[in-house]
Amino acid sequence: MTKNLRVKSSEYIDETNRISFKFNGKTYHGFKGDSLASALLANNVHLIGRSFKYHRPRGIMTSGSEEPNAIVQINSGTNRTEPNVRATEVEIYEGLEASSQNCWPSVEFDIGGINNFLSPFLPAGFYYKTFMWPASFWEKYEFFIRHSAGLGKSPTSSDPDIYDHRNVHCDVLVVGAGISGILAAKNAAKNNFKTLLVDEKNELGGSTIYENNEFNKIDNKNPSEWLKKEIEELKGIKNLEIKTRTSVAAYHQYNYLLARENLTDHLEVKDKKNKIRQRLLKIRAKKVILATGALERPLIFNNNDRPGIMLSSAVKKYSEFYGVACGSKNVFFTNNDSAYESALSLYNKGINVKAIIDIRDQSESKIVKKVKEAGIKIYWSHSIVDTTGYKRLKSVSIMKLSNDGTSVTGSKISISCNCLGVAGGWTPAVHLYTQSGSKLSFDEENKVFLPNQNTSEQISVGSCGGDFKIDKIIKNLNQKLKDALNIKQTDLDNIKVEVDQENSKKNIWLLPSDKPLGKTKPFVDYQNDATAKDIKLALREGFRSIEHVKRYTTTGMGTDQGKLGNMHALGIIAETAGIKMGELGTTTFRPPYTPLTFGTIVGRNVGKFFDIFRRTPMNDWHDENKAEFENVGQWKRAWYYPINDETMHQAVQRESKAARESAGILDASTLGKIDIQGTDASEFLNRVYTNAWSKLAIGKCRYGLMLNEDGMVYDDGVTTRLGENHYIMTTTTGGAANVLGKLEDYLQTEWPELDVYLTSVTDHYATASLCGPNSKKILKKIIPNLDLSDENFPHMSFKEAHIGNIQCRIMRISFTGEHSYEINVQASYGKDLWKKCMEAGKEFNITPYGTETMHLLRAEKGFIIVGQDTDGTMTPIDLQMDWIVSKKKYDFIGKRSLYRSDTMREDRKQLVGLLTDDPDIVLEEGAQIVSELNQNPVEMLGHITSSYFSPNLKKSIALAVVRGGKNMMGKKLFVPMENKNINVTVANPVFYDEKNERLNA
Amino acid sequence: MFLINCPYCGERDQQEFKAGGEAHIERPKQPTELSDDEWAEYLFMRKNIKGIQFERWNHAHGCRKWFNMVRDTSNDEIKAIYKMGEKPPSQ
C-alpha cells in the first residue's frame, strides 16, 4: 500500500511548506493548508479513536464540524491541552501533537474493546437499568463508570491564553460563506447594508469551490471558477466584513447570535503567545441570512462504522480540496447521484474505484452515464449487508434488494476495498434556524425538514433552505434577497445556469441485511454507539416521545449532537411506530452548534475580574495594617485586624474590649447612602418607613425600618434631616442597590405625584465611625472649634463641620451602644480622615475594628442585622420592635400586612436572647432549638441567628428566633448538637447596658 | 436575548433591563379598609398567562425608568411598549 496518498497539487495546499506533527507519539508530515484529518489520511492513517460505549475502532467520517468519530486530544500534558477536538477542524501547524481519546492503553490495543464483544449485554438503557440496584452499591459503580467513561482529559493547570468578547452590530449577518452566502453578502453590502459574513472554515466558497461536475455551469463557466471570481470581487466592497474561522454557536431570539472567532488555534505555539486565542462575538443583526448548507447523510447498514467508511462528500473534498485519496481501492454506496461525482473525482485522478452500489433501480443523469462510460461497475438495486475489517475496512458484502426494500435476496457478493464512500442524501443544516425559535415543516417528497415559520427577520438560502441544485439556489436566492432587503435588482438577475437535471433518490432509513436486526450493528449515532436495534428496543419498551427515545438510547447526545444520524433515528421511530415524520417532529437542537471552550464563554472575566469587587477609600490603610477582609455584597470590608499571631477570636475579643473601654474606629464607608430631596421628601419617608418622619427636626437623625408590602423587614438604617426638603438615608451595605431600586419603583409607578428626587451617593462619601468613651476627646482634637456638649450635639443629631479646609458631615449615632460619631467626608479624603483619627486617638489607644467586632458589639446590645437575624419572614413585631411601628400613620409600605391573620399569630418565630447555662459554651449560628429532647420526631422551635463570646460580659450570648419566643422569657430550652445537648435559657436580647447609659458617657 | 425598545433611550439589550412582574396592579389607596382576602389578592395573586401578558420592566442599567410591555409569553414576541401611566393598547 502506498504511504503517501497525495493525488494532485491543490491550490489550497502549500506543498512548499512542509509541516511535521505528532499523532499518538509518532511523527508525520503534512502541508500548510492541511487539516489534521487530511494530513493523517494522506499518511494512510484512518484509525483515530474508539467509540464511547463499545470502544469500537473508529476513523474519519467527514471533512467538517459534523464529525462524530475523529475526535482527539490536542497537545496532551500541556496547559493548552484541549479534549474533544474534531480532527477535521484542526489546521495543522509545526509541533502540533494530537492523540486518540477514549482508549487505554492505546488506540491500537484498547482494553475497553471487550465491550464490543459484550455488546449483546449492553442494550439501550443498560446503565439506567443496571446501576440502580442496590442503591448502596452506587459508590462502587460510580468508581468504575467514572474510570471507563469520559471523552478526553481537561487541562490540570490554568489556561495561558487570552480570550475576549466583542459586541457586534450589523444590518445583515450572513452565516456561511458557500455560494449562497457569498452572493447574499455581496448583494447586501452593495445595497448599503452593513454586512458581516462569517464562516467556520478558513477558506471561503463552501463545497462549490471544489465543485467538479462538468455538467453544471454558471455563465458558461465551471461553478468553482465562477465563484472564485465572485470571491475576488468581495475584497473591494465596503460595508462588508468577512470573518473566517468563525462559527456561530447560538442563534437566540431577536436576531441575537453568539459566534466564536478562532484567532490563534492554527498558529505554532510560539506565535500563539500574548495574542487573543478566541473571541466571542455577541452579534445583534437587523436581518440574518442563514446559508449554513446541508450535511450529507450516511446510510444505516450492518457494521457501517469501520475506519475507512466515510461520507461520499468527504471523500470528494479530500480528493479535490486537500489533494488526498482516502483509499487505494474505493467503493461507493448511494441512494442518489452525489456519489457519482465523488467517484469521478477519484477516477479522474487515476485512483481505483471498484464499484458503486446503488439502492435505486436506475438513474439517467449525465453524470451516471459518464461513470458508466468510465467503466466503473455499478450494482443497481443492491445494498451492503455487512462489512469486514477491524481497524480498517477490508471488504463489503452486497446483496440484491427486494422490490419493497425491506429484505435482500440472491447470493452475496464480496468486494474488497479499503475506503467506502457513503451517500444517503442531504439534510439541510437547520440547527441555527430552529434555535432562533423558528418552526420547521417536513417535506415528505425529499424527506427533509425545511424552514417554515420565521420568528425574526431572517431567511434561509441555499441548501439549508431546501435548494440543492445551483439553478434553484440562484433563482430562489435572488427572490429571497429582493424580498428580505427590499431591493429591486441584484447581480443575480442575468446569470445563466445549466445543471444536470436528474435528481432521483430512494430513501430507506434502515437498510436490510441477510441477518436479523438483533445480530447486526447498524449504527445510527456513531459517537454514542446507538444502533437501530436500540431505538427499536426503546419503542418496544413503551417510549414514544422522541425526546424520551433520545435520552434513553443516548442518540444525538454526543458532542456532535448526532448531526449525521438524527434523521435516520427519526425515520426509524416513525416507521416502527407508524407515525408520519412531520407529526413526529424533531428533537430540539440546542446551542452551541459546535462546542465552545470555557475560555471563550468567560472572556476577560477571569481572576480578579471574575466578580468585580469594591474597595473603600481607606482600603490601603487596612491592607498595610494586615487586616483580614470579608466579602459583603461586592465590597471587601475589613473583617478584623490581627496583631502578631492573634487568631480571629483573640483579635475580635481585644477589639471589642478596646471599643468599650477607650476608643475604637470602624470603616463604615460601605453603608448605602441615598440623597433624598424635594418638597415631598418627608411625606415620602413617612410612606416607606414604619415610623413617623414629619416631625423630625432639621439636624436630627432617626433610625428607620423598611418593610416589604408583605410586612416583612426589608432594610434598616439611620436617616438624617439635612434641611427642610433634604434628607440623607443610610441603608445596609448589601441592600443599598435594591433599596434605591425599590424606592424609585414606588416613586415612578405608585406615587408619581410626589416631588422627590433620589440620588445614590454611596461612593461619594467615606465614613469613619469613632466609638467609645474617649471618642468625644478624639473628635475634639480633630475639630477643636466644634461644640461637642450634649446640649449642642446630643445623641441622634447632626453637625456640619470642617477639618482644616475639608467639609465634613458628622452624625452622633451609635450601632455599638457607645458614645459614637460617624464622620463623613468626600471620598477622596477618606484615608486622610482615617489617619487623622488614628493619630489623634493614639494617646487613647484607639483600636481599629472590623465587621466581626461590630457584629459582636451590636449583638451585646441586641441590635438586629437585617439578613442575619431576619430572613424575609420576620415582621417588626416578630423582632419585638413594636416601638418602631407607628400606630398613628394611616399607611406605609407593609402596614396592612401586619394585621393579616397569619402575621398576627402568637406562635410565629420571634427574636429572643439566649444564654447558655455554661457561660463558656458558644452556640453555633444556625443550630436548631427544641424544648423536648425525647420527642420523636422532635419539634424544631427555631434556630440561632447570632452567637458570640462577649468579652465585656465575659459570657456567651446569642440571638435566636423561637416559635412563640416572646412569651418564653426565662424558659429552659435545648440546642441539640451532634455529641451533646446544650442547655440554654431564653433571655432579653439586650444583654449590655439595658438603660443606654453609655450613649452619653 | 430580547431587544427592548426603552421609551426613553431606544433599543437596548435585555441585559440592561430588569423584569418587574405583572403590570396594572395598582396599590390600593386605602389598604386599611380592605379585608384580608382583598389585600391578599393585591399582594400575592399574579397571572401566569401563556399568550399575551402585560408586564412591568425597568431599564435598570440605563435610564432607570419603569415602563410597560405587552409580551406574548408563548414566543416572547414584544407586541408593544408604553410609558407608566399610559393606557394599555387595546388588543
Ligand SMILES: [Zn+2]
Ligand atoms: Zn432607558
